[in-house]
Amino acid sequence: MNCPLIRHESKDPNSPHKITVKCCEDLKNYSRHIDELIEKQTSKELKNNRLRLKTSIECARWLAFQACAFRGHDESLDSKNRGNFIELIKFTSTFNDKVASVVLENTLGNAKYTSPTIQKEILHILASNVRNAICEEIGDAKFCILVDEAWDESKKEQMAIILRFVDKEGFIKEFFFHVVLSHYNLHIENIRGQGYDGASNMRGKWNGLQALFLKDCPYAYYVHCIAHRLQLALVTASREVKDVHQFFDHLVNIINIVVGSSKHNDELQHAQAEQVENMIASNEIETGRGANQWYFATSWRTRWGSHFQSICSLIKMFDVTCKVINTISEEGANYKQHGNVEGAYQVLTSFEFILILHLMKEIMRITNVLFQALQQHSQDLLNAMHLVSTTKSIIQKLRDDGWEPLLDSVISFCEQHEIDISDMNTRYTKGQGRYRRQDEDLTMEHHFRIGIFTVAIDFQLQELKSRFCELTTELVILSSALNPKNAFRLFKIVDICNLVKKYYPQDFTVHEQELLKSQL
Template sequence: MPDEHPSKCPKLQSEEINRDPGTCKQICEFPINKQDEIRRAYLIIGPYQPKDIVYPYNDDTHCHRFQPSWFVSHKDWLEYSPSMDALYCLPCYLFKKPIGHPGSDVFISIGFNNWKKLIEKQTSKELENNRLRLKTSIECARWLAFQACAFRGHDESLDSKNRGNFIELIKLTSTFNDKVASVVLENALGNAKYTSPTIQKEIFHILANNVRNAIREEIGDAKFCILVDEAWDEDTIALTLKNEICAVLSCYNLHIENIRGQGYDGASNMHGEWNGLQALFLKDCPYAYYVHCMAHRLQLALVIASREVKDVHQFFDHLVNIINIVVGSSKRNDELQHAQAEQVENMIASNEIKTGRGANQIGTLQRAGDTRWGSHFQSICSLIKMFDAICKVINTISEEGANYKQHGDVEGAYQVLTSFEFILILHLMKEVMGITNVLCQALQQQSQDLLNAMHIVSTTKSLIQKLRDDGWEPLLASVISFCEQHEIDIPDMNARYTKGRGRYRRQDDNLTMEHHFRIGIFTVAIDFQLQELKSRFCALTTEFVILSSALNPNDAFRLSKIVDICNLVKKYYPQDFTEHEQELLESQLRHYELDVIKHPDFQNMSTISELCRGLKISGKSKIYFLIDRLIRLVLTLPVSTTTTERAFSAMKLLKTRLRNRMEDELLADNMIVYIEKEIAGKFTIEMIMDEFYSMKNRRQA
């Protein structure tokens, strides 16, 4: 074999440097005064690694032989002898002496050529590196999915300063672990980096399928309900929606006859009596009872009540205009916060307010959302709290306005803001929406039962009625006190009220200012609110709800009646109880009445869901299994579609302007992993990796 580096050792004779480690002399065989020189020469030349030769098989099966790729992974020390078909260690040859023990001279003079053993060891190492590399990719993909972050970058080349969140997160992870850094990205094999978009999609698909299967397993053979909301850019015909829903249910072996509840909004294609989605399902399953989303009902009640009363409708228009003026830019928002800080300092100096940790926080004026009337309550509260600061900002804008239009808009807003009528409606809406906000928040809970929701609706109506009967005097006193504090003109309540101006004004000698404010605004606004709540939620006072109330543990099971519970089963759930079970249910109810209803552990329960958990924990669900089954069926009825609304909110986070080309399957996988992150976080990395390798005939080593 020719010498690869003949010019690097000119002082030594060619016969003294034998490049083949299998036939060369041992260092100890050279004259002692030349040994160091020989060592330096070999170190300069480097390991002998012939590559352009044919490596022979060393067994009859022709399965194993030397692999030239080993030169790459061990380039600093590995040598190969063509004559001996064995590998050697250059540092061992130069500095280690055989000591006579078996195996001590393998890498020095004898050579190692057990390729099968070496390949198995190398395969195990590659397998370990591949799994570590894949584990890093899965962890990074799952973290980005939980945070609703984009994966890919505009330029993922090596020269790019930002290669996308996925690759950049892998790089960040590698900085904390040298073992990870040694196997990922550029240190990985070209065909096993596990960073391509295809790999990302497969990881997502595995996570999403595991989440879907976990949900399906949780449902088991139990009855279930469906919650549906539609997007505007899709075909939302009722029959199309039904076919799509049936396809999904069939995919997971969920039968339509097991549906026991439907929850949609009030759109005609959903709740139509003849051709709506709920009617189509009722034809296939007469026990799939439809419940119009209660949160949507409340939304409609608030919107219509605000539009029917002209003064209240104008108030909300003015409110939106004032908010847009005050927080319309970052500069104005900074001025508002600066004005609040000055106000707080002055009030602290005059001992009007106390200091403490977390007290006197500086905030901003909350914007009201068109589709979430709970946000209007926050806007009203923040306006009352920051009234002085808002007036100061409006005056500043009026003085520094860029043009006459801006001057006029701001001065008009200031006149409205400092009018007695605006302040009155402001405080009235705070009282009314403070009451309805409790119901609004309760209906948006992820877990809410129909009976408890009905109870909150009832208390909301009672509180609004009480406000109408007894709330005028306290409200007027609060409004007058507020006006005096902020130097707002208070009209004479006994003066005549004049409507309109100029020749078109109308005046009634019997109509006073107090009559206008109390009857024309206060009473009318509350009456419209009560009317809408009663009309929108009247369907709850049906026979079904009345009979279901017999299961309610509230007030020490005050409404519990055996007859009502039996009638509930016979009329609404005959498919779920045989005739024999209906007879047995009555016997169980007699024992239940003496056992559970009188038991001290069940006395303080207020909702039917608490009762269901209590029966499960105490083990009484096995004794009264028919009652437990009935309770679960009642709990299956949906209250609101806030779960689907949250899915649309998640879609806004995931499918942004920069990610609008995402495929439907990837979007669906991404959404279910993000929404059900609690479930997705329970799957182990090893489980995901094993499923990933089983998807295709992948190279694991």
């Protein structure tokens, strides 16, 4: 076939009417050459973009796995530390020339794949893949949901969702998850347990999350973390009594005054060293490696164990604490500081403060054994339930027979430290300053014994009975029969049959329940 000719006229200074004739085949070759150049350029840019994105993904995975922060305070080009994410990309590029040629400042255009939006999108995709894998593994099996809340570094409340289930091989697994279950085809009717923190919006009996789940699934029994429940029960109960609540406020204030600055803390340590030397010289205490190393523990609002440590520290270091507070009062920078410290000293050396100090030590000494047992990683639930019952009995015994021994120890402590002892037969005086008035019906003994001692212990017992209810306790005891530790040492056929019959009857047909005992 003859190739048609293309006539092209162009104006040229030298030849205004120059005519060029080209073959159409030449034009096709020229066009194909342009397409190859564009395709080659596009393929190279695509390859570079994939390498950039892969680098960002791997860096994000590493930081997420190590629970490291991504962003930096200053991510500008002049910053010496641009944050973990960008710095990790820079570090990776030092070992790979191909990566170095395409990341950060070597990127052509805006496709750097390092922006905060890209980082969040990568994390979101990774999290979705993990959650999908968990859902596939759970399938249609029964599972439990555990929820806890905590503050992050920015003081924002963050929620952690954990799914607990038994896999196909029979092993118990726990995975972090997401709060929306229906989105991942996890059915609420398959929940067989709930565990949350002490927040009312989680554990609330009527409108809490556990109550909402129970409406749709009656077998989603709520079992609170036993150790956390004990702490909340005791802290809450102690603050129900006005005088005890004020005691803890005064305790925190005294500790903050004494160890609130490095100067005051140094004075405390120096005074303590002098006291220890005097006691060793008079053979009041023994010497040895690690002995006599007393310190003030910080008292946290919801941590019962920290309160116990603070109280023990204050009793051991009472003299040196008074000495340091007196020194601070004399050297007060202003009237306000002087007044605050002087007020703390008056509270510290009052008979009521000393009595509550020893009372709370006795209560905490009893509950601390249970608290330490519940904090162990390897937990024997059956033993834990027995410890709860034993703790209730010992606290009840303290209520019935503990007043006289407590009063004797308080009086002895006051005599040792030259503190005025209240006359138990005088009338109790309410209020402060000009609002003080005597109550003709109450003596000081009645106020201390009934108003503080008995009421504080009764609130402890009430909270323990309320939080460790019979249903939860029985459920935990029966479930312990399934514990595989020590070759199923706690295995009991009767407990397993009762667990099925009383707590999960709809999970088994009548025929299966009849055969269960012989199968076990």
